[in-house]
Amino acid sequence: MTSTDEDFAGAKLAVFLGQDLLVIQRDDKPDIPYPGHWDLPGGGREAGESPVACALRETREEVGLVLPQELLIWSRAYQLPHGRVWFFAAHLPAAASGCIRFGNEGQGWALMAPDAYCAHPLAVPHFAQQLVEYLAAKRT
Template identity: 55%
Template sequence: MPAGALDRRRDFDGAKTLLFVGEALAVLQRDDLPTIPFPGLWDMPGGGREPGESPLDCVIRETAEELSLRLAPTDFHYGRSYNDSSGVEVWFFAARIPARRRAGIRLGSEGQGWALMLPADYVAHPLRIPPLAARLGDYLATTRAG
């Protein structure tokens, strides 16, 4: 894990994670509101930073809020920073949990629903979020190469 993922003084906007539940990704369908980015599209767990959080703290908290899952830092095996379209730093992680933990997933107060989706199905889905599909591609290329 890059050292920056644990830095609580780092200036970043937020964090997302690929959450593998077995071999499938846990994804959330965003609310269909015109006031939010990517309304109605399929998203990854994660969101905006709260004061004093490291990128990893942020994504762990957001995953608990959105899917009622308590992840441990040891569940994560990948982390990378990106600059979003406005030049702000955001983080992208990958975590893996056993398929049996699916039973503990409960949708939080945001979003229309959640699903498990194979990575190839997410990349091809018409309601994917394009930047997240690209980051998924980066992750897959990195893990296949390494």
């Protein structure tokens, strides 16, 4: 994956802290997609951003983690009705949870076992599917 200005709508980052996945509970507002669901850090692209820059900026804004690009160990783009989205994965030590500073979007954050997230009835379905694909690739 290169940091080009290709056409895309946004980016998400599966952040693992030790064995657990960092998840954010979305606001419970009827005018947003998947209100109240468990989400991953990430969001919409700002003008001129690369997919990597978008994922890292959103992660910093939403949970206060400032990650170097080198920590992004997996990436995949996929299509949603509103545009192309990038999905990344990064692994940090469990102690990095002490660096989380929750931003102003969402109801809160939690750590969840990745398989529990994938099976959770309130997981955002297309992010759970991307996580399933990442976990399968990681196991091979």
